Amino acid sequence: MATLPQLIEADVRLFDEALTEFIGQTGAIGALVIDKGGFLLTHVGNLGDLDLTTLGALASGAFMASQTMAGLVNEKNFNSTYQQGEKFSLYILEVDEQCLLAIIFGAEAGLGLVKYYSSNAASRIAQQLAIAQKRDPANGFDLSALNVADSQALFRRKTI
Amino acid sequence: MAIINQATKELQVKIVYYGPAMGGKTTNLVQVHDHVQTTAGNKGKLVSLATSSDRTLFFDFLPIEAMTIKGFKTKFQLYTVPGQVIYNTTRQLVLRGVDGIVFVADSQFEKMPENVESFQNLMDNLAAQKLNLSEIPYVLQYNKRDLPNAAPIEYMDFLLNNREVQVPAFAGTAHKCEGVFESLNMITRMLLQKFINQPVPQYA
Numbered sequence: 001m002a003t004l005p006q007l008i009e010a011d012v013r014l015f016d017e018a019l020t021e022f023i024g025q026t027g028a029i030g031a032l033v034i035d036k037g038g039f040l041l042t043h044v045g046n047l048g049d050l051d052l053t054t055l056g057a058l059a060s061g062a063f064m065a066s067q068t069m070a071g072l073v074n075e076k077n078f079n080s081t082y083q084q085g086e087k088f089s090l091y092i093l094e095v096d097e098q099c100l101l102a103i104i105f106g107a108e109a110g111l112g113l114v115k116y117y118s119s120n121a122a123s124r125i126a127q128q129l130a131i132a133q134k135r136d137p138a139n140g141f142d143l144s145a146l147n148v149a150d151s152q153a154l155f156r157r158k159t160i
Numbered sequence: 161m162a163i164i165n166q167a168t169k170e171l172q173v174k175i176v177y178y179g180p181a182m183g184g185k186t187t188n189l190v191q192v193h194d195h196v197q198t199t200a201g202n203k204g205k206l207v208s209l210a211t212s213s214d215r216t217l218f219f220d221f222l223p224i225e226a227m228t229i230k231g232f233k234t235k236f237q238l239y240t241v242p243g244q245v246i247y248n249t250t251r252q253l254v255l256r257g258v259d260g261i262v263f264v265a266d267s268q269f270e271k272m273p274e275n276v277e278s279f280q281n282l283m284d285n286l287a288a289q290k291l292n293l294s295e296i297p298y299v300l301q302y303n304k305r306d307l308p309n310a311a312p313i314e315y316m317d318f319l320l321n322n323r324e325v326q327v328p329a330f331a332g333t334a335h336k337c338e339g340v341f342e343s344l345n346m347i348t349r350m351l352l353q354k355f356i357n358q359p360v361p362q363y364a
Contacts, residue, residue, distance in 0.1 A: 156341070
């Protein structure tokens with residue numbers, strides 16, 4: 001399985017720029033870049049108190065389930081899903097092999113508009129992911145300061 | 161594999177609780193959710209996509225932010241899979257991007273065939289994603305030790321922990337929160353050890 005590249009500030013900045021532009025074009029409420037494993041990578045918009053971590057996990061699960069259904073009916077092009085609500089709707093589309101773009105938009109924003117501009121945003125994000133993939137991740141992640149022998153400190157049970 | 165986001169200074173790790181139906185996977189997450197010590201805002205909601213009879217349909221999901229390593233926030237995402245045989249496709253989906261596994265086995269004698277079958281199913285589903293169990297940190301939890309028909313630990317080790325490299329195994333009684341934190345902390349420790357041994361990290 002291909003892997004998501006290490007993301008640096010420039011990558012996330014470009015993602016955010018693409019999402020901000022998209023929101024300006026469509027009036028969408030918010031947009032999230034999610035890894036297909038369920039991790040939230042970045043988000044832009046007026047999302048208030050929404051639990052974005054859980055939203056990312058569920059959106060990923062819903063999309064992957066939809067793609068599996070596509071496989072069952074021999075369809076290769078289930079690259080987006082759409083849930084329509086009374087006030088808000090959710091549109092999820094595939095960015096590349098690893099990532100998804102989830103968009104929350106209100107009833108006043110048309111799906112056609114969202115679909116049209118989101119493909120451009122997704123394409124920009126995919127290009128940046130490809131750049132990140134090619135980059136040599138020489139600047140590694142140093143966990144040497146962590147005393148893993150004492151990992152009991154990570155999760156402690158509450159004392160009653 | 162885990163996601164390391166240098167921009168947001170986050171390390172995101174996915175741990176999946178796997179095992180036969182009704183073995184106690186969801187109970188593990190419920191106990192972690194109910195009893196874990198965290199600072200305010202570091203524990204998310206426990207989300208369960210379950211049937212009306214509380215059997216896991218898709219997955220249970222619990223996000224926890226546990227600690228900081230050199231300025232990095234470490235976000236753990238705990239998932240369970242549905243244990244019922246018919247939900248195999250769903251288990252494959254949940255395994256995507258997995259970093260570590262807690263295999264929750266049912267200690268009751270009559271559940272041994274299901275334990276073995278589920279463990280084999282785990283290996284098959286990993287193989288479908290071109291992953292090998294020997295490359296993924298995992299621990300075993302022998303749950304339901306409080307039941308009178310629990311099989312001896314040695315027997316469960318023989319059935320489930322008889323590979324070239326033995327992994328840590330914990331006796332558990334998840335509904336009393338026994339063995340729950342021990343399993344979680346061990347898999348976390350193994351995961352972080354793996355990162356330390358990988359100077360150039362790999363990503364999901």
